[in-house]
Amino acid sequence: MNHWLIMPILFPAVVAPLLALAVRKDILLARVFSVGSTVCLLLLGLLLMGMASDGTTRTYSLGNWPSPYGIVLVLDRLTAIMLVLTAVLGLCVLLYSINGCDRRGEHFHPLFQFQLMGLNGAFLTGDLFNLFVFFEILLIASYGLMVHGGGPARMRAGIQYVVINLVGSSIFLLALGLIYGVTGTLNMADLAEKVPQIPKGDEALLYTGAVMLLVVFGLKSAIVPFQFWLPGTYANAAGPVAALFSIMTKVGAYSIIRVFTLMFGESAGTGAWFATSWLMPAAAITMVLGMIGVVAARSLGQQASFAALGSMGTLLIAIAGFTAATESAALYYLIHSTLGIAAMFLLIDAVVIRRPGFGDELSAAPKIKHVGLIGSMFFLAVIAVIGMPPLSGFVGKLLILDAVKPLYGWGVIWALILSTSLLGLIGFASSGSILFWKSGECDGELTPTGPTPIALPMVAIGSLLVLLIFLTGAAGPVTAYLDATAAQLFEPHQYIEAVLRPVGAVTK
Amino acid sequence: MEWIVASSVAAMTAAGIYLVLSLRTFTVVIGLTLLTYATNLFLFTTGRLAVNKPDIITSLDAPHSDPIPQALVLTAIVISFAMTAIILVMAVRGYFESGGDHVDLLGPEEVVARERQ
Numbered sequence: 001m002n003h004w005l006i007m008p009i010l011f012p013a014v015v016a017p018l019l020a021l022a023v024r025k026d027i028l029l030a031r032v033f034s035v036g037s038t039v040c041l042l043l044l045g046l047l048l049m050g051m052a053s054d055g056t057t058r059t060y061s062l063g064n065w066p067s068p069y070g071i072v073l074v075l076d077r078l079t080a081i082m083l084v085l086t087a088v089l090g091l092c093v094l095l096y097s098i099n100g101c102d103r104r105g106e107h108f109h110p111l112f113q114f115q116l117m118g119l120n121g122a123f124l125t126g127d128l129f130n131l132f133v134f135f136e137i138l139l140i141a142s143y144g145l146m147v148h149g150g151g152p153a154r155m156r157a158g159i160q161y162v163v164i165n166l167v168g169s170s171i172f173l174l175a176l177g178l179i180y181g182v183t184g185t186l187n188m189a190d191l192a193e194k195v196p197q198i199p200k201g202d203e204a205l206l207y208t209g210a211v212m213l214l215v216v217f218g219l220k221s222a223i224v225p226f227q228f229w230l231p232g233t234y235a236n237a238a239g240p241v242a243a244l245f246s247i248m249t250k251v252g253a254y255s256i257i258r259v260f261t262l263m264f265g266e267s268a269g270t271g272a273w274f275a276t277s278w279l280m281p282a283a284a285i286t287m288v289l290g291m292i293g294v295v296a297a298r299s300l301g302q303q304a305s306f307a308a309l310g311s312m313g314t315l316l317i318a319i320a321g322f323t324a325a326t327e328s329a330a331l332y333y334l335i336h337s338t339l340g341i342a343a344m345f346l347l348i349d350a351v352v353i354r355r356p357g358f359g360d361e362l363s364a365a366p367k368i369k370h371v372g373l374i375g376s377m378f379f380l381a382v383i384a385v386i387g388m389p390p391l392s393g394f395v396g397k398l399l400i401l402d403a404v405k406p407l408y409g410w411g412v413i414w415a416l417i418l419s420t421s422l423l424g425l426i427g428f429a430s431s432g433s434i435l436f437w438k439s440g441e442c443d444g445e446l447t448p449t450g451p452t453p454i455a456l457p458m459v460a461i462g463s464l465l466v467l468l469i470f471l472t473g474a475a476g477p478v479t480a481y482l483d484a485t486a487a488q489l490f491e492p493h494q495y496i497e498a499v500l501r502p503v504g505a506v507t508k
Numbered sequence: 509m510e511w512i513v514a515s516s517v518a519a520m521t522a523a524g525i526y527l528v529l530s531l532r533t534f535t536v537v538i539g540l541t542l543l544t545y546a547t548n549l550f551l552f553t554t555g556r557l558a559v560n561k562p563d564i565i566t567s568l569d570a571p572h573s574d575p576i577p578q579a580l581v582l583t584a585i586v587i588s589f590a591m592t593a594i595i596l597v598m599a600v601r602g603y604f605e606s607g608g609d610h611v612d613l614l615g616p617e618e619v620v621a622r623e624r625q
Contacts, residue, residue: 155598155602159598163536163540163595167528167540169587173547173550173584180554
């Protein structure tokens with residue numbers, strides 16, 4: 001058994017209580033521990049990615065209980081990518097938050113580590129109920145992070161965010177109950193074997209459960225009609241928190257890929273790929289709605305939130321295709337969109353702390369401090385997010401357009417993706433020129449009220465942008481790896497064998 | 509027994525949804541609690557309804573009840589308890605920040621003004 005698999009969960013689980021109990025008074029020590037732990041998570045992620053890249057699926061049975069009876073952690077290429085992405089994003093956001101944002105409220109660093117633990121757990125687990133538990137861990141940490149810093153607007157958005165997610169948790173449990181009731185198992189690999197053998201009379205119950213799962217994952221990934229929470233939450237959270245949350249919607253997307261390729265894929269018989277017909281229209285509407293929001297938004301935070309919504313729509317269109325080519329394109333776009341949206345929210349925070357009295361509203365104001373550097377970074381981030389050449393958003397959208405071509409109705413998808421990109425371009429061009437261009441017409445320069453450190457925050461944002469440029473430059477090797485990942489997703493028997501009948505296990 | 513369990517799950521879900529949609533945070537919290545009760549009861553029944561059957565299996569031939577849903581319910585109860593505590597803390601904090609328990613955290617004057625409209 002490979003004990004490295006549990007480390008991405010165990011490590012933050014040990015560090016977080018330590019941060020909360022032992023070093024809660026000493027912010028310097030807390031920062032050192034928090035950054036150190038996240039760096040270790042990144043190294044662990046890279047190690048696991050190296051292991052997974054040979055194409056075998058590795059498993060770890062907790063407590064050495066044989067699956068399907070015990071809980072099992074599974075490492076394949078998809079999981080490894082998500083682990084590395086989480087650690088990279090976490091590290092950049094953490095470096096940025098050291099500008100003083102982590103001192104605006106209590107317990108930022110422990111909550112951050114718990115959040116990473118929940119994310120890693122959700123990506124690693126091979127059991128549906130365990131997925132629910134890790135969802136709750138990452139959510140409970142996100143509730144704390146969401147209201148970090150306080151204030152009535154943030155509190156209001158926080159309460160609404162918690163309520164909608166609690167309702168989502170109830171639906172998740174009901175779905176699990178339905179699925180367990182007819183199959184007698186919640187182990188994903190075991191379910192993948194049991195779903196095709198389901199008796200005719202139980203099919204309705206099983207697929208009701210499956211659609212409810214889709215609803216829950218759709219709620220997490222903010223797909224229409226469950227998107228209402230996203231703009232309020234992201235626009236009202238502190239900048240670094242919103243940046244970290246850019247991976248939260250991707251957890252929903254990851255779960256959709258995992259569950260619906262493994263359990264309701266090719267082998268599922270009558271219900272094979274039933275998710276496509278639900279997901280595709282909803283994703284298209286999400287994308288259109290998000291990009292219209294980008295044009296209509298009256299503040300920068302709202303605009304970035306709607307851009308996040310639009311990019312989720314684009315991502316889910318690719319996922320809903322459910323072919324090896326579309327999943328590969330979707331994963332490329334997923335990595336790009338997580339990093340791009342995060343860079344954008346960090347930049348907005350950098351603008352907001354330099355615009356006292358104006359905040360993130362889109363109105364002409366005097367020049368901000370460091371306007372040249374922040375302005376050009378904003379320009380790069382926007383180019384990436386809306387998918388203009390030459391950055392990775394363009395490559396991602398191109399891959400998606402190419403991958404959906406064999407699908408039914410590809411013309412509509414092409415028209416929607418291309419026209420919404422134009423909408424995004426218009427929206428961000430207008431906001432960028434108001435923020436940075438027109439500030440030249442006003443006299444004087446705004447003096448920020450608090451300290452505005454420049455080195456570390458800009459390193460954090462800069463590394464996100466450099467990663468986007470790397471993703472563009474190394475698109476060839478990256479897509480080769482993602483093609484292999486998608487191919488692995490479409491050979492579920494390998495996953496099932498690795499979990500249920502591991503080589504070298506003692507069988508009675 | 510099926511009828512009683514099914515109708516109580518239905519009644520609690522309906523009441524829960526109705527209360528979650530209300531305007532005051534306190535009733536929303538009550539609604540969420542009812543919703544989790546309904547969910548837990550539903551989860552419990554997925555192991556089939558049976559009376560007086562042991563859940564520790566000594567022999568596969570003897571009648572027994574399914575122990576897994578009971579373990580699942582236990583986990584779900586603990587989690588929903590913690591979540592209710594969190595939402596309560598946030599609701600109280602919101603009450604002190606705005607002076608009202610409206611879900612949009614309006615102050616008392618704003619609530620009165622909105623109700624007049």
